[in-house]
């Protein structure tokens with residue numbers, strides 16, 4: 757009981773001390789440890805990682821096909837500016853392409869990439885898309901679909 761109370765009291769003191777100021781804690785070793793750990797904390801936050809993802813997709817979107825299926829279920833593209841899709845058709849002797857449809861695969865076609873027979877790859881120049889959700893589809897195999905988010 758006494759030990760538990762002491763631990764509780766100690767925890768409270770540590771919490772109060774930590775919230776008041778890191779300098780209050782007297783152990784010298786701890787003054788160095790918190791400093792580096794505080795720096796990565798903001799970048800590890802949700803907003804930090806969210807801002808990293810679009811910058812990766814800002815350049816080129818990679819889509820590949822294998823086994824008459826796209827290997828990506830969803831990709832992200834920049835909205836409001838032209839971008840490129842690097843399409844890798846890994847299916848020997850099988851034609852595929854990437855077409856982009858508004859909202860869903862049955863929506864209006866906003867882009868249709870050239871059909872290529874694998875193994876082959878092609879870079880498509882896609883015009884700017886409005887922000888929103890699109891489906892990418894193979895014109896040859898309508899069951900090949902994925903989601904493209906323009907943001």
Ligand SMILES: [Cu+2]
Nearest residue numbers: 852894896897
């Ligand atoms: Cu196909």
